[in-house]
Amino acid sequence: MPEMALRLQQVSHLFHPGTPNEVRAIDSVDLELVPGSFTxxxxxxxxxxxxxxxxxxxxxxxxxxxxxxxDQEVTHWPEHRRAQxxxxxxxxxxxxTAADLTVAExxxxxARRGSRRLLRPALGAxxxxxxxxxxxxxxxxxxxxxxxxxGMLSGGQRQALTVxxxxxxxxxxxxxxxxxxxxxxxxxxxxxxLTQEVITAGGLTTLMVTHSLAQAVQSADRILVMHRGxxxxxIPDVRRQHLREDDLLRFFDQLRWADRLDESAATMLRHGxx
Amino acid sequence: MNLLIGAATIGLILAPLAxxxxxxxxxxxxxxxxxxxxxGLGASVVAALxxxxxxxxxxxxxxxxxxxxxxAITGTLHTRFRVxxxxxxxxxxxxxxxxxxxxxxxxxxxxxxxDTLFTRAEILGRQLLGIPESLSIMGTTVGGGSFSALIxxxxxxxxxxxxxxxxxxxxxxxxxxAAGNNPAMAKxxxxxxxxxxxxxxxxxxxxxxxxxxxxxxxxGFANIQIGIGAIVTGVATLMVGETLxxxxxLGRWIAGAVGGAVVFRLVVAGAVRAxxxxxxxxxVTAIFVLAVLIVPGxxxxxxxxxxxxxxxxx
Numbered sequence: 065m066p067e068m069a070l071r072l073q074q075v076s077h078l079f080h081p082g083t084p085n086e087v088r089a090i091d092s093v094d095l096e097l098v099p100g101s102f103t104x105x106x107x108x109x110x111x112x113x114x115x116x117x118x119x120x121x122x123x124x125x126x127x128x129x130x131x132x133x134x135d136q137e138v139t140h141w142p143e144h145r146r147a148q149x150x151x152x153x154x155x156x157x158x159x160x161t162a163a164d165l166t167v168a169e170x171x172x173x174x175a176r177r178g179s180r181r182l183l184r185p186a187l188g189a190x191x192x193x194x195x196x197x198x199x200x201x202x203x204x205x206x207x208x209x210x211x212x213x214x215g216m217l218s219g220g221q222r223q224a225l226t227v228x229x230x231x232x233x234x235x236x237x238x239x240x241x242x243x244x245x246x247x248x249x250x251x252x253x254x255x256x257x258l259t260q261e262v263i264t265a266g267g268l269t270t271l272m273v274t275h276s277l278a279q280a281v282q283s284a285d286r287i288l289v290m291h292r293g294x295x296x297x298x299i300p301d302v303r304r305q306h307l308r309e310d311d312l313l314r315f316f317d318q319l320r321w322a323d324r325l326d327e328s329a330a331t332m333l334r335h336g337x338x
Numbered sequence: 339m340n341l342l343i344g345a346a347t348i349g350l351i352l353a354p355l356a357x358x359x360x361x362x363x364x365x366x367x368x369x370x371x372x373x374x375x376x377x378g379l380g381a382s383v384v385a386a387l388x389x390x391x392x393x394x395x396x397x398x399x400x401x402x403x404x405x406x407x408x409x410a411i412t413g414t415l416h417t418r419f420r421v422x423x424x425x426x427x428x429x430x431x432x433x434x435x436x437x438x439x440x441x442x443x444x445x446x447x448x449x450x451x452x453d454t455l456f457t458r459a460e461i462l463g464r465q466l467l468g469i470p471e472s473l474s475i476m477g478t479t480v481g482g483g484s485f486s487a488l489i490x491x492x493x494x495x496x497x498x499x500x501x502x503x504x505x506x507x508x509x510x511x512x513x514x515x516a517a518g519n520n521p522a523m524a525k526x527x528x529x530x531x532x533x534x535x536x537x538x539x540x541x542x543x544x545x546x547x548x549x550x551x552x553x554x555x556x557x558g559f560a561n562i563q564i565g566i567g568a569i570v571t572g573v574a575t576l577m578v579g580e581t582l583x584x585x586x587x588l589g590r591w592i593a594g595a596v597g598g599a600v601v602f603r604l605v606v607a608g609a610v611r612a613x614x615x616x617x618x619x620x621x622v623t624a625i626f627v628l629a630v631l632i633v634p635g636x637x638x639x640x641x642x643x644x645x646x647x648x649x650x651x652x
Contacts, residue, residue, distance in 0.1 A: 123522075143526075144524075144531065145528070145530075147526055147528035152526045159520070159522050165512070165516065173524075178528055181508075181510045183509070183510055184508060186511070186512040229527070
């Protein structure tokens with residue numbers, strides 16, 4: 065059996081544990097991702113999708129269960145150490161780049177992900193040339209603006225650069241957290257196209273959270289649906305099933321129906337009908 | 339002329355203070371109150387060592403290292419133990435007040451007869467540069483010693499500014515800046531943000547303590563009050579530099595911090611000469627910083643208000 069790119073064993077996470085506001089954001093999730101596969105996570109707001117990515121990336125503290133990336137167990141690794149193996153693009157286009165640093169400085173930081181940072185000049189001639197080449201390949205004209213603070217660029221431009229930055233060093237796993245949700249439609253389309261390109265070119269294993277069913281059926285090999293912290297549906301062969309948006313909508317309707325059933329059961333319990 | 343040279347020298351002595359505050363206040367956006375304590379710590383350590391005839395260069399370096407330790411303590415309190423940056427700085431500085439008294443053995447140490455970096459500079463100046471006992475510049479007689487002091491502090495300030503600029507452009511320096519600018523991004527790119535804060539505040543307070551160590555040697559004494567208000571002085575010099583030099587590039591910004599410290603001291607000397615009571619200095623400095631912070635906002639609001647009322651009338 066080939067080594068899985070990602071393995072989760074009984075991963076759970078509580079928000080506000082031990083208080084009346086305790087929420088089970090992730091509930092005993094088991095998951096394995098095949099190397100080179102593109103998996104999309106769907107689910108309503110608050111279903112635990114982003115928490116799941118946070119648990120994998122290590123940005124949530126005190127998560128239970130075990131997490132493996134490739135052949136390494138990373139359960140006890142802090143976030144910055146897991147970043148050696150994980151590339152990330154956030155929903156907020158301002159979050160993935162350092163606004164006060166120039167485009168070139170941001171990119172050279174990303175090019176050193178997973179290596180030691182010592183006293184070598186960060187932007188020697190050779191490194192700058194490589195960066196210029198990579199930025200030019202985006203076809204956005206940004207290679208002319210390498211010395212501009214990245215905060216001066218638009219959200220779309222910054223997000224495109226963040227996609228590039230997350231994949232400059234090939235990650236074992238690429239995490240995309242609704243990374244086009246905050247962009248205007250044109251920029252979103254551009255970033256989606258770019259994302260597809262780098263994933264295909266690098267043969268990357270990808271886990272993407274999105275609200276767009278269209279995006280899900282277009283790009284995914286596999287679709288997961290989360291609900292109340294649990295993985296409730298796992299559709300492993302999206303392409304063979306010729307899945308359409310309507311089919312996914314039906315899943316969500318079923319979930320909503322089940323939810324209402326739960327609520328009425330709870331109401332009955334509260335009133336002592338059972 | 340003597341006054342001018344003296345003021346410029348003190349400005350250059352305060353340059354490392356400005357550079358240190360640049361790191362904490364501009365890179366990490368932390369108003370690090372450790373500054374007061376570590377500035378005094380540098381002075382105390384150097385004074386205690388110099389009265390025991392320790393080599394001035396070694397004593398100054400030890401002063402610098404003591405500041406680095408103080409900064410690293412504040413950084414650790416802040417990152418590891420989640421104490422707010424402000425409280426962490428206050429705690430360290432409060433503790434340092436006692437530490438400084440212990441180190442000096444009393445509230446005041448006289449260095450008038452001690453061998454210091456400045457007495458060494460005077461000897462070196464005479465031997466290497468042929469600076470005479472006293473020389474005449476534009477009609478006034480200037481002591482060779484104060485001229486050597488000016489040269490030494492200028493060379494040191496320039497070297498520190500260039501060194502810091504180069505350092506911040508290395509892989510490690512860039513990681514330090516990213517950790518201050520966007521911690522979430524820095525972590526996602528594999529940077530240990532907590533360690534960067536500890537290293538950054540250590541570096542910052544090392545520079546600040548160096549400034550204190552130089553100040554004590556130049557003034558010929560160290561006392562428990564040297565560090566008081568150092569953070570405000572640092573912020574003020576930084577603001578003068580930013581106003582005069584701008585902050586378009588990192589090199590310019592850093593050069594501005596050094597230039598700002600010199601200009602600041604020249605203005606202070608001018609004001610004292612013109613009759614300002616030296617006791618009012620800290621009050622005036624605080625008012626200056628406050629003005630720089632709030633006046634631009636007030637002007638913008640006034641402009642916006644005018645534009646709005648103009649729009650109403652149109």
